[in-house]
Amino acid sequence: MKRTPDIISAARGQWKEIQPELDTSSMEVVGRVLRAGAVLRQRLDTILGDEGLNRAEFDLLSALRRSGEPVTPGRLNSLMVASGAATTKRVKQLAERGLLERIRDRHDRRSARVRITDHGAELIDRAFARNLEAERELLAGMNTKQREAVAGGLAELLRSLEGSPAPAPPAPSQLE
Amino acid sequence: MKRTPDIISAARGQWKEIQPELDTSSMEVVGRVLRAGAVLRQRLDTILGDEGLNRAEFDLLSALRRSGEPVTPGRLNSLMVASGAATTKRVKQLAERGLLERIRDRHDRRSARVRITDHGAELIDRAFARNLEAERELLAGMNTKQREAVAGGLAELLRSLEGSPAPAPPAPSQLE
DNA sequence: CACCATTACTTCACTAGTAAAACACTTGTG
DNA sequence: CACAAGTGTTTTACTAGTGAAGTAATGGTG
Numbered sequence: 001m002k003r004t005p006d007i008i009s010a011a012r013g014q015w016k017e018i019q020p021e022l023d024t025s026s027m028e029v030v031g032r033v034l035r036a037g038a039v040l041r042q043r044l045d046t047i048l049g050d051e052g053l054n055r056a057e058f059d060l061l062s063a064l065r066r067s068g069e070p071v072t073p074g075r076l077n078s079l080m081v082a083s084g085a086a087t088t089k090r091v092k093q094l095a096e097r098g099l100l101e102r103i104r105d106r107h108d109r110r111s112a113r114v115r116i117t118d119h120g121a122e123l124i125d126r127a128f129a130r131n132l133e134a135e136r137e138l139l140a141g142m143n144t145k146q147r148e149a150v151a152g153g154l155a156e157l158l159r160s161l162e163g164s165p166a167p168a169p170p171a172p173s174q175l176e
Numbered sequence: 177m178k179r180t181p182d183i184i185s186a187a188r189g190q191w192k193e194i195q196p197e198l199d200t201s202s203m204e205v206v207g208r209v210l211r212a213g214a215v216l217r218q219r220l221d222t223i224l225g226d227e228g229l230n231r232a233e234f235d236l237l238s239a240l241r242r243s244g245e246p247v248t249p250g251r252l253n254s255l256m257v258a259s260g261a262a263t264t265k266r267v268k269q270l271a272e273r274g275l276l277e278r279i280r281d282r283h284d285r286r287s288a289r290v291r292i293t294d295h296g297a298e299l300i301d302r303a304f305a306r307n308l309e310a311e312r313e314l315l316a317g318m319n320t321k322q323r324e325a326v327a328g329g330l331a332e333l334l335r336s337l338e339g340s341p342a343p344a345p346p347a348p349s350q351l352e
Numbered sequence: 353c354a355c356c357a358t359t360a361c362t363t364c365a366c367t368a369g370t371a372a373a374a375c376a377c378t379t380g381t382g
Numbered sequence: 383c384a385c386a387a388g389t390g391t392t393t394t395a396c397t398a399g400t401g402a403a404g405t406a407a408t409g410g411t412g
Contacts, residue, residue, distance in 0.1 A: 037213030153326025
């Protein structure tokens with residue numbers, strides 16, 4: 001079954017002419033992930049904008065919301081695949097908007113824990129639902145079987161790259 | 177066959193507790209693409225740095241190199257999934273480094289075409305090979321079958337999102 | 353041809369991200 | 383216990399990206 005080529009197939013063909021001996025097979029996965037990610041981000045970021053959030057803010061509030069309890073900046077870094085400096089900035093700005101707050105960690109004074117506010121939870125709940133809807137629309141060109149196939153493969157890839165997700169550290173019994 | 181969950185499965189489980197009626201199935205694809213992309217980028221960008229290029233520069237030189245002929249800024253935008261302002265900046269900086277040059281387009285004076293220099297081609301050839309090697313290492317945790325499966329699914333996704341790639345516009349017979 | 357709509361690109365003002373440095377705290381070792 | 387090594391986070395200086403505005407050119411229409 002011959003398929004219309006996607007842009008990565010086309011690119012591989014071009015590289016073959018330039019450097020015929022080069023093994024470009026990794027592009028089949030990596031090139032496609034990076035490109036699909038860029039396209040999806042470009043399209044979904046505008047939807048988030050309508051909800052008053054950018055990608056960074058959305059990711060932070062999502063991570064906090066689904067964690068269900070306060071999270072350390074270090075853990076946020078890895079949940080969001082961001083640098084410490086980026087996380088610090090994001091937390092500061094959303095704290096100023098009253099969407100989250102910092103709570104001192106009595107058990108480790110190098111750190112504070114970040115907790116979403118009620119206002120923040122309301123905002124992310126709405127934005128998240130809206131985002132899911134937009135995602136579904138973007139995936140509408142694929143049938144269920146195709147979506148499940150790529151989802152399974154991507155899960156393999158993530159496990160291969162990251163291993164299994166670390167459980168959240170135990171919440172201290174008292175935080176003030 | 178029950179698999180160790182990846183972070184997106186875990187996240188979906190968390191959302192199910194917060195909003196049980198929400199259909200989060202799109203996260204299986206979109207969430208994973210975005211996350212895998214972020215992880216891959218984080219890891220590969222350091223490799224590119226060793227070759228003296230950042231992601232933006234790498235993408236631009238790659239696009240030019242594999243095109244084999246001068247490209248308009250507008251086409252570079254879509255090849256790289258970047259805004260016009262970003263492309264302008266990238267072109268300016270790499271031109272200053274002598275890695276590419278701008279050629280006037282006699283057929284449309286709103287535009288110039290961007291051509292990679294010999295120096296630029298040497299640099300990207302080495303960087304590209306190094307990048308492929310790093311990609312292969314990152315994919316080493318997956319077997320061939322798994323890689324082919326996810327590659328196929330991702331190709332479907334890209335075609336669904338972007339359609340088939342536009343061919344390069346004909347090269348004018350004379351450019352000066 | 354004159355004029356208007358559209359297109360292609362650049363400029364501008366601002367924001368988000370990063371590595372490295374700085375600082376404070378925690379843990380390990382003798 | 384004292385000190386060194388390690389860890390967690392923030393600060394800093396800088397860079398890359400963006401939307402909107404600006405500018406020039408092209409194409410369409412009467």
